[in-house]
Amino acid sequence: MIAEILTVSFIGGLLSLDVSAWGQIMVSRPIVCGPIIGLLLGDLKTGLIIGALLELIWINVISVGAAIPPDATIVAVTCVTLIMLTERALSLGNNFQGSYRMVVLALTMPLGEIFKRIDIKQRKLNARFVHYLDREIIKGNLKALEKVNYFSLFLFFLKGFLFSLVAISMGVYVLPKLFSYLPYGTLVGLNFAYRLMPALGLAIAFNTFRGL
Amino acid sequence: MPNRIINKIDLYRLFWRSFCLQAVWNFERMQDLGFLYILAPVLNKLYPEREKRIQSYKRHLEFFNTHPYFANVLVGIVARLEEEMAKGGEVKPEEISAVKMSMGGAFGGIGDSLFWGAWRPFTALIACVLVIIYLRQWEGAWLAPLIFLFLYNFLHFYTRIKGMIEGYERKTKVVRLLKRMYYLRAIWSSRLISLALVLLTLLVLMFRDWGVRERLYFLAFFLSLVLLNRWRISSAKLLYLLMGISCVGAYIF
Numbered sequence: 001m002i003a004e005i006l007t008v009s010f011i012g013g014l015l016s017l018d019v020s021a022w023g024q025i026m027v028s029r030p031i032v033c034g035p036i037i038g039l040l041l042g043d044l045k046t047g048l049i050i051g052a053l054l055e056l057i058w059i060n061v062i063s064v065g066a067a068i069p070p071d072a073t074i075v076a077v078t079c080v081t082l083i084m085l086t087e088r089a090l091s092l093g094n095n096f097q098g099s100y101r102m103v104v105l106a107l108t109m110p111l112g113e114i115f116k117r118i119d120i121k122q123r124k125l126n127a128r129f130v131h132y133l134d135r136e137i138i139k140g141n142l143k144a145l146e147k148v149n150y151f152s153l154f155l156f157f158l159k160g161f162l163f164s165l166v167a168i169s170m171g172v173y174v175l176p177k178l179f180s181y182l183p184y185g186t187l188v189g190l191n192f193a194y195r196l197m198p199a200l201g202l203a204i205a206f207n208t209f210r211g212l
Numbered sequence: 213m214p215n216r217i218i219n220k221i222d223l224y225r226l227f228w229r230s231f232c233l234q235a236v237w238n239f240e241r242m243q244d245l246g247f248l249y250i251l252a253p254v255l256n257k258l259y260p261e262r263e264k265r266i267q268s269y270k271r272h273l274e275f276f277n278t279h280p281y282f283a284n285v286l287v288g289i290v291a292r293l294e295e296e297m298a299k300g301g302e303v304k305p306e307e308i309s310a311v312k313m314s315m316g317g318a319f320g321g322i323g324d325s326l327f328w329g330a331w332r333p334f335t336a337l338i339a340c341v342l343v344i345i346y347l348r349q350w351e352g353a354w355l356a357p358l359i360f361l362f363l364y365n366f367l368h369f370y371t372r373i374k375g376m377i378e379g380y381e382r383k384t385k386v387v388r389l390l391k392r393m394y395y396l397r398a399i400w401s402s403r404l405i406s407l408a409l410v411l412l413t414l415l416v417l418m419f420r421d422w423g424v425r426e427r428l429y430f431l432a433f434f435l436s437l438v439l440l441n442r443w444r445i446s447s448a449k450l451l452y453l454l455m456g457i458s459c460v461g462a463y464i465f
Contacts, residue, residue, distance in 0.1 A: 023231045024280055026332065026364050031339050032357045044354055045347065051357070052343035055336050057447045062328035066239065066277075070448075102455060109448050126238035130245055130273070137269050140262065145269070149249045152236040189462030193455045196433055198344055198417055200454055202410050203437035204447050205340075208333055209406040 001172070004085065008037060009165040012077040016160030019073055021153055030054035030076035037077055041084045050080050050101070056201025060208035068119055070112035077164050079108040082171045090176055098194030099187045103179055104171075111167055118159060126152060218254055218295050218380075225253050226287055227376055233280050242277035247287070247312075254291045258298040268294070271305055278316035279323025281371045285386055286315055288379025311384060322390070327368070334402040335363040341413045 015036070018028035027033060030051045038047015058072040082104050092100055129148050136144035182190075233246035251272060259265040278286060290308055297303040339360035347353045378386050414434060418427050437450060445453075 020234045020237060020280075021232075022235060024234075025368065026361065029332075029336060029360075031336055031343070031360055035354060035357050048343050048353060048356070049347055052340040056340050057451065059333050059336055059340075060447075062324070062332075066242070106452065106455060109451060113448075123238050126236050127240040129236055130238055130241060133245060134270075134273060137266060137273070140266055142265065142269060145245070145249060145252060149232060149235050149245065153232070156235070185463045186459050189459030190455060192462060193458040195421070196430065196454060196458065199414075199430055199434040200437055200447070200450060201340070201344075202414050202417075203434050204441055204450075205333070205337055206407065206410045206438055207441045209337075209403050209410065211403065 001085065004041060005081075005165065005168050005172070008040060008077065008081045009161050009168060011036065011040060012074065012081075012164035013157045013159075013161030015077065016071070016073050016164075017153065017157055019071065021156040028073040030058065030072050033073055033076050034080050037080045038084070041081065043084050046084060047080050050083065050105075051076060053197050053201055054079065056198075056205050059201075059205050068116055068123070071115040071119065072112060074115045074160065074164060074167075075108050075112045078111055078167045078171065079104055081164075081168050082108065082175060085168075085172055086176050090179070095191060096187050097191075099182075099190030100179055102190040102194045102197075103182070104175060107171070107175070107178075108167070111163075115163055118163065122155065122159060216295065217258060217298065218291055222254055222257065223288075223291075223376060223380060226250055226291065227284070227373065229253070230284050230287060230372065230376070233283050241273070241275040243280075243283070244273050244276050247276045247283070248272040250283075250287055251290065251294075254294065258294055271309070274309060274312075276312055276316055278320040279327065281327060281368055282319035282323040282375060283316075284372045285319060285375035285379040286312060288376040288381075289315070289383050289386070292380050292383055315384070315387075318387075327371075330402050331367055332364060334406050335360050337406050337409060338363070341409055345413060345416055 012033075015028050015033045018024060018026070027036070031054075032051070034047040034051020034054065035044055036047070038044045038051075041047075054072065054076050058070075061069040061072060083101055086104075087097070087100065090100065129152060133144055133148050136142075229250045229252075232249055233243055235249070236245040237243060238245075248269060252269075255265060255268045255272070259268050289311060293303050293308050293311065297305070297308070339356040342356040342359070343353055346356075375386075418430050422430050433454070437454070440450060440453070441447070
């Protein structure tokens with residue numbers, strides 16, 4: 001389990017680089033990183049379906065100019081990982097698999113907002129790197145440019161890695177216990193909500209393409 | 213081309229570095245450091261003298277922000293202008309700054325509406341629809357993310373590569389080329405196709421997964437979620453609302 005958590009967090013850190021720091025070839029979208037994590041943990045199908053549902057929810061999230069949206073990547077990575085790591089041990093019947101997934105989804109959703117706050121802090125810190133580089137260039141130390149660039153990239157990776165490591169290892173212990181407290185009626189309702197998830201995704205997609 | 217200092221290999225190096233544009237994105241000057249990082253090999257080649265090189269580095273550490281893919285057009289233009297200046301042409305440093313500022317803003321707008329606003333949602337929707345409809349019957353549903361990556365990155369890499377080459381060759385005249393590409397029409401037509409796709413998926417799900425009476429619930433939820441989303445209620449809140457309503461409903465029925 002620990003090896004799996006570490007691997008997934010490492011991949012999660014790399015994927016979160018793609019959000020803005022390096023490349024933006026869109027491997028960071030939930031529809032791609034869901035299946036990647038699924039493949040890693042040996043259940044591609046779950047990764048695909050959760051990834052697609054999350055992608056539809058965040059299909060209209062765009063970063064224009066200086067605005068930073070909630071982070072979809074970290075939610076997709078933690079959500080898919082937690083579902084796969086804890087679902088095995090719970091041995092849920094077909095009836096309550098959906099309700100458990102809804103619980104995981106509901107609890108990982110705020111992580112995107114928290115991650116965004118950390119991201120904003122880091123981007124404020126980056127301004128200091130630029131001032132440092134200003135001084136170094138006046139001194140004539142041009143090599144500092146490359147160093148600052150790679151160090152900042154590394155910090156972006158470290159942020160994603162540590163955040164998903166903490167979130168996943170906490171979730172692995174908290175989620176199954178929390179789930180066992182839920183009463184029967186709630187489970188039935190949550191299962192129904194899971195079946196309705198495509199309606200939510202399609203509604204958001206519909207609004208996005210109608211031009212809001 | 214006669215007496216150019218920058219050759220093709222230099223442009224390739226700029227292209228590979230261009231992925232790092234936002235590595236030190238900050239609220240103060242946004243992509244300033246990234247732009248300088250991309251351009252550094254060219255500046256090093258153009259200004260062998262130490263003093264001039266330091267000056268050129270300082271000049272490019274100014275506010276800069278644009279769409280990350282279209283930044284390559286500006287990298288191409290600025291590389292050419294710097295080259296002309298280094299050879300003793302009439303280009304002035306203020307001119308380069310002005311080009312970066314004005315064209316950066318324009319390309320930022322085009323890029324945001326084309327890539328973030330139209331092309332990525334469109335390609336992502338195709339992949340999502342493939343997964344949601346076909347996951348149960350079709351073994352090859354794992355192809356959907358690959359289709360998304362391939363479709364999306366086709367236009368993405370085309371913009372990066374072509375933008376850099378055209379920017380370098382044509383300088384600021386590259387804007388005229390953009391007009392010919394009918395970007396707005398592409399955005400509009402993909403919007404219509406996407407709307408049709410969404411509605412089609414809705415119908416398929418409704419008649420395949422749900423019983424006769426449940427179809428009405430499904431449709432009612434879809435319509436009310438569309439309305440709520442129009443009133444700027446965020447998707448996370450809608451998710452919690454959906455869970456709440458179905459839990460309460462489970463107790464009542």
